[in-house]
Amino acid sequence: MSQDNAATKTPVRRNEATRARNEQMILTAAEHIFSRHGYRGASVQAIAEAAGLPKSNVLYYMGSKQALYVRLLARMMKRWNALLDDISVEDDPAEVLTAYIRRKVELSRRHPEGSRLFAAEILGGAPFLQEYLHGELREWVEDRARVFEQWAERGLMDPVNPVWLIFLIWSSTQHYADFEAQVLGITGKDALDEDDTEEITAFLTRIVLKGCGVREKGRAIAVGRTAE
Amino acid sequence: MSQDNAATKTPVRRNEATRARNEQMILTAAEHIFSRHGYRGASVQAIAEAAGLPKSNVLYYMGSKQALYVRLLARMMKRWNALLDDISVEDDPAEVLTAYIRRKVELSRRHPEGSRLFAAEILGGAPFLQEYLHGELREWVEDRARVFEQWAERGLMDPVNPVWLIFLIWSSTQHYADFEAQVLGITGKDALDEDDTEEITAFLTRIVLKGCGVREKGRAIAVGRTAE
DNA sequence: TCACATGCTGACCAAATGGTCAGGAATATA
DNA sequence: TATATTCCTGACCATTTGGTCAGCATGTGA
Numbered sequence: 324m325s326q327d328n329a330a331t332k333t334p335v336r337r338n339e340a341t342r343a344r345n346e347q348m349i350l351t352a353a354e355h356i357f358s359r360h361g362y363r364g365a366s367v368q369a370i371a372e373a374a375g376l377p378k379s380n381v382l383y384y385m386g387s388k389q390a391l392y393v394r395l396l397a398r399m400m401k402r403w404n405a406l407l408d409d410i411s412v413e414d415d416p417a418e419v420l421t422a423y424i425r426r427k428v429e430l431s432r433r434h435p436e437g438s439r440l441f442a443a444e445i446l447g448g449a450p451f452l453q454e455y456l457h458g459e460l461r462e463w464v465e466d467r468a469r470v471f472e473q474w475a476e477r478g479l480m481d482p483v484n485p486v487w488l489i490f491l492i493w494s495s496t497q498h499y500a501d502f503e504a505q506v507l508g509i510t511g512k513d514a515l516d517e518d519d520t521e522e523i524t525a526f527l528t529r530i531v532l533k534g535c536g537v538r539e540k541g542r543a544i545a546v547g548r549t550a551e
Numbered sequence: 552m553s554q555d556n557a558a559t560k561t562p563v564r565r566n567e568a569t570r571a572r573n574e575q576m577i578l579t580a581a582e583h584i585f586s587r588h589g590y591r592g593a594s595v596q597a598i599a600e601a602a603g604l605p606k607s608n609v610l611y612y613m614g615s616k617q618a619l620y621v622r623l624l625a626r627m628m629k630r631w632n633a634l635l636d637d638i639s640v641e642d643d644p645a646e647v648l649t650a651y652i653r654r655k656v657e658l659s660r661r662h663p664e665g666s667r668l669f670a671a672e673i674l675g676g677a678p679f680l681q682e683y684l685h686g687e688l689r690e691w692v693e694d695r696a697r698v699f700e701q702w703a704e705r706g707l708m709d710p711v712n713p714v715w716l717i718f719l720i721w722s723s724t725q726h727y728a729d730f731e732a733q734v735l736g737i738t739g740k741d742a743l744d745e746d747d748t749e750e751i752t753a754f755l756t757r758i759v760l761k762g763c764g765v766r767e768k769g770r771a772i773a774v775g776r777t778a779e
Numbered sequence: 780t781c782a783c784a785t786g787c788t789g790a791c792c793a794a795a796t797g798g799t800c801a802g803g804a805a806t807a808t809a
Numbered sequence: 810t811a812t813a814t815t816c817c818t819g820a821c822c823a824t825t826t827g828g829t830c831a832g833c834a835t836g837t838g839a
Contacts (some may be wrong), residue, residue, distance in 0.1 A: 342786090359675050364591030367827060379788050379829090388827060439674050442730075446667050446674070447587050449732035456736025464737050486738065487754045491723050494730070498722035502670075504677035508684025509692050510714065526715045534762030570816090595797060606797090607818050616797065 342384075348374045349381055350398070353391050358439035361447060362392055393451055396444060399437040400455065406430060409466075412473040416480050416537045421528050424492060428524045431500035432515075438500040464489055481536035488535065495527055576602045577609055578626070581619050586667035589675060590620055621679055624672060627665040628683065634658060637694075640701045644708050644765045649756050652720060656752045659728035660743075666728040692717055709764035716763065723755055 352373035356365045367388050371378040385391035406426040410419050431438045444452055464486060471485035499506055499515065507513065515523075531537075580601035584593045595616050599606040613619040634654045638647050659666050672680055692714060699713035727734055727743065735741065743751075759765075 360591045361589040361671070361675075362592065363588045364593075364675075366825075368825080377788055378827090379790095380786095382828065383787065443589070443671065443674055445730050445733050446671055447589075447592075449736065452732075453736065456733055457739070460733075461737045461739065483758070484750065484754055487751055488758075490726055490730075490734065491755070491758065494722040494726035495719050498718055502673050502718075502722070504680075505673050505684055505688075506718065508677065508681065509689045511685070511689065522712065523715055526712055527719070530711070530716075530719065530758065530762030533764070534758035536761070594795080596795080605818055607799090607820095608816095610798065611817065 345374075345376065345380070346384055349376065349384055349391070350395065353385075354395055354436045354440055357392060357395060358436040358443060361443045362451075395437070395440055396451060399434070399441050402430060402434060402437065410470050412470055412477070414470075416471075416474045417532055420492075420531060420535075420537060424496060424528050424531065425524050427492065427496040428499070428520060428527070431497050432520055435500040435503060438497055439503075442497070442501045479538055483535055488531075492527075492531060499523060573602075573604065573608070574612055577604065577612055577619070578623065581613075582623055582664045582668055585620060585623060586664040586671060589671045590679075623665070623668055624679060627662070627669050630658060630662060630665065638698050640698055640705070642698075644699075644702045645760055648720075648759060648763075648765060652724060652756050652759065653752050655720065655724040656727070656748060656755070659725050660748055663728040663731060666725055667731075670725070670729045707766060711763055716759075720755075720759060727751060 349370065353365075353370045355373055356370045359365070360369075365388075367381055368378050370391075371381045374381065381391070382388075385394070406423075444450075449456055467489060468485035471480070471488065472482070474480050475482040499520075506515070512519075577598065581593075581598045583601055584598045587593075588597075593616075595609055596606050598619075599609045602609065609619070613622070634651075672678075677684055695717060696713035699708070699716065700710070702708050703710035727748075734743070740747075
């Protein structure tokens with residue numbers, strides 16, 4: 324990547340491919356272990372075994388257990404942010420909410436262990452995420468909330484509390500990743516397939532849109548019933 | 552403390568009050584610690600300190616870390632079951648769902664640490680709850696699901712997938728206990744008060760009822776279908 | 780070929796882990 | 810009072826914890 328061998332002494336980057344591969348193995352293994360047992364319950368030894376590397380090597384790459392953990396949290400937050408694009412009053416509520424719910428379900432489905440890692444962190448009182456929750460994320464929520472309120476003022480949706488609405492979308496979409504063990508136990512399935520996911524997305528979208536009285540684009544009060 | 556001097560002979564049981572009190576202290580402390588760090592992450596030492604007792608005493612009362620943990624899970628499941636009363640097709644959907652959502656929010660509010668303990672167990676793959684999830688709980692869900700379907704057949708609500716609906720109610724109601732740290736961070740509050748809880752209950756009830764097209768008792772809901 | 784720098788890891792450490800147990804403290808019966 | 814029975818806990822144990830580090834392996838540039 325960075326070859327600044329001109330100015331300073333040659334940085335002597337060696338087997339960069341191996342390094343990158345090992346790092347990925349460690350991150351994957353760590354996400355697996357941390358998501359299952361939380362920060363304290365996870366052991367570096369277990370992560371090392373899952374990664375197929377000696378424990379010292381894991382520490383050598385990551386510095387410390389805490390650094391590794393924080394890095395995983397950051398990675399998950401980054402994935403999160405990637406789908407938190409801006410919205411404005413001019414946008415169509417139905418479209419925005421539909422797209423957001425779909426992306427949220429998809430992200431949980433693509434990174435269930437990251438989602439669980441995050442959930443475990445919050446469950447434990449979010450000791451490493453206080454700043455993020457009170458800062459960046461809070462502002463994000465406030466921004467969307469303002470838009471939701473403006474939509475309500477324009478009569479595009481019911482005047483529901485926008486923050487509770489966001490929490491509803493978060494909890495209901497992440498549920499299938501975070502509580503996977505429960506979902507599978509109750510449904511009796513080994514895993515949720517593509518069709519299930521699609522059905523769940525449609526269900527949640529329908530409930531949220533209809534529940535908030537969101538009108539379809541252009542049309543008037545068409546929400547009453549959907550195809551049945 | 553024990554003054555059963557008269558009446559029957561004391562049945563050898565000695566300081567029963569102290570025993571009961573110590574047990575309660577241990578259970579409370581353990582719920583606190585386990586809910587925060589999960590099974591592996593919690594240490595008996597930490598529980599003992601929180602309970603103000605020597606570690607040996609905790610083990611003496613509870614036998615082992617695992618026995619204590621399982622006991623807490625069982626206690627939470629018992630609380631849970633207490634509000635899972637039977638429903639039948641003859642009941643009014645709006646009433647049943649409204650009452651259920653309210654009780655679920657209240658239970659989460661009354662026992663947030665128990666809720667988090669449960670959540671952590673599920674997050675970790677529910678190693679101690681496989682049987683419960685695949686058995687008792689699954690049957691409970693199937694029973695309610697059948698009733699929801701019959702309601703839909705009778706035109707009392709939309710024909711939504713009843714299992715997804717139950718998951719929606721579970722996730723959205725428990726969210727405020729399980730993700731308390733996030734909720735507080737974003738809202739900027741120190742704690743949710745009675746009014747917040749009431750507002751949230753009303754919000755969730757509204758979304759679910761309206762979203763599922765549940766009619767108020769006797770009459771058709773404002774939006775949507777007309778009377779049949 | 781030779782140095783030199785970095786990659787890597789087995790051996791090690793102090794602290795903490797869950798659990799055991801001998802034996803003192805407390806109470807009940809005689 | 811003496812004796813029996815249960816309650817409790819400090820001291821201890823083997824194992825595991827996160828982390829360090831000396832030193833060998835593996836390059837790279839000359």
